Structure formats: C-alpha cells, structure tokens
Amino acid sequence: MIKSNWKLSLSFLSFFKQLLIAHWRSLLILFIGVYLPLQVFGLLAVEVWEDKGGFPWDISILLAVHSIAKVQLNVFAATLTKLGSFWAALPIVSAIALILLLKRKWRSLTYLLTTVIGSTIINRTAKEIMHRVRPQLWESPSPEFDYAFPSGHAMTSMTLVAALVILTWGSVWCWLVLIGGSLFVVAIGWTRLYLGVHFPSDILAGWMISISWAIGVSLSIRPHLTKAIALDENRSDETALLPEETQALSEN
Numbered sequence: 001m002i003k004s005n006w007k008l009s010l011s012f013l014s015f016f017k018q019l020l021i022a023h024w025r026s027l028l029i030l031f032i033g034v035y036l037p038l039q040v041f042g043l044l045a046v047e048v049w050e051d052k053g054g055f056p057w058d059i060s061i062l063l064a065v066h067s068i069a070k071v072q073l074n075v076f077a078a079t080l081t082k083l084g085s086f087w088a089a090l091p092i093v094s095a096i097a098l099i100l101l102l103k104r105k106w107r108s109l110t111y112l113l114t115t116v117i118g119s120t121i122i123n124r125t126a127k128e129i130m131h132r133v134r135p136q137l138w139e140s141p142s143p144e145f146d147y148a149f150p151s152g153h154a155m156t157s158m159t160l161v162a163a164l165v166i167l168t169w170g171s172v173w174c175w176l177v178l179i180g181g182s183l184f185v186v187a188i189g190w191t192r193l194y195l196g197v198h199f200p201s202d203i204l205a206g207w208m209i210s211i212s213w214a215i216g217v218s219l220s221i222r223p224h225l226t227k228a229i230a231l232d233e234n235r236s237d238e239t240a241l242l243p244e245e246t247q248a249l250s251e252n
Helices: 002-022 024-050 057-065 071-083 088-104 106-131 152-167 174-195 200-221 226-231 243-251
Strands: none
Touching: 002 071, 024 152, 024 200, 057 174, 057 200, 071 088, 071 152, 071 174, 088 106, 088 152, 106 152, 106 243, 152 174, 152 200, 174 200
8 A cells, every 4th residue: 555655656746747847938937927027016016005105215216317307308208208108009019910910910919919908907907996196206397197006108118018029039039129128118117207207116016017917918828920930831820729729618
C-alpha cells in the first residue's frame, strides 16, 4: 500500500513538473503581466479610497515637475496631452481595426476592440467609484473637471501601446512599437503632471491596470497578427474558432 502510494506520488510529481515546464511562459506572463500590475493598482486604489488627498510623494513630484513651468512649455504640454485622449486614439484604433478587418485578422481585431473598449469602461467605472478630485496646487493651463483616479490619458495611451506590442509580437515591428510607444506613454504621463490635472499615483494606476487588462485579454483571446503569417502563410486564418472555443460554445 505504501509502495503504491509512493509510486502514485512520484507519477503526480512528474506530471506536475512537465505541465509547469510546458506552460512556464504563460504562467510567467500571468504573474508579471497581470498579477503584479493588479497588485500595484490595488494598493494604490486602497490608499486613495482611504485618503483621497493623495500620497506624500504625489505632492512632491508634482511640485518638482511644476518647477520648470514656462509659457512655451505650457503650450507644448497642452498640445501634446491631446494625443493621449480617447478621441485622439479613436482614429488610430479605427484605422488599425479596418486593416485587420480587410486582412481577415478577425481574432486580432476582436482582441483590439475588446482591449480598447474594456479599458474605457474600466476607466470610467473606476473614476465614478473612487471619486478622487484632481490636484489644485496651481491654476492649470488646460483644466479638467471630472474625477482623477485612474488617469484616462494614461490608460488610453498605455492600452493602445500595449495592444500594439502584443499584436506585433515576434515581428520586425515589435521593438519599434515598444520603444516608440514607451516614449509616447511617458510623454503623455508627463503632460498630465505638468498641467497639474493628475497626481502621479493616478498615472501609475492607469498604467498598471492597462497593462494587466491588455495582457489578460491576450491570454484569453490569443491574438495573432504578423507572427502567424511569418510561421506559416497557409495557417494564419483568424476567421475560425479554435477547437476548444467551438466546444465551449456547444456546451453553452
């Protein structure tokens, strides 16, 4: 009996090891890309909920950014920040969506639309729940009047860049999107601080929840754009459901 149980335990341990090795990449992505950003967002949200006035480092960073304020920078920041709005991102998303539709990359299109629309819903919902007022340390050159947490501009820019990185993953465009997109995201975050319309914690929270959402949706929908084409020109049909997806539909 003991010997039989020992063999059973060894068999399970062998299976456990092989299964973890087979899925280590997705588990690592789940931990780093979903859990950790959500943890950071959760910590920020709890603190904001308990003390809507902000963190001590919020004020320090805002004052440091504002110390370089100039009339020319006011105009530059007010213009640049518009690129991070939902209405600025909408034409870009629409153009990419049209290309994916015409190329019959429907899985990638579904991923893009789900990520962008979901991010917008999350942002509006979180703002209404948290009710965090915006900073009022100085008169902003470009004032905002809705709630602050999390930053909509930070979420819009990060969601767009994260989705494009995932869609171009494995292609020659990926690093270009990652580097250029990172600079864009940081620049938009800086404009929100410089204009005095967000606390740094608003920006950080927006980044974290957007990364977590974009990666989490990708693990579920599993989009493919250029990677599938590069591997097999005849196997890149994204108009059909996967076998397990078809089975899930039949069970419902």
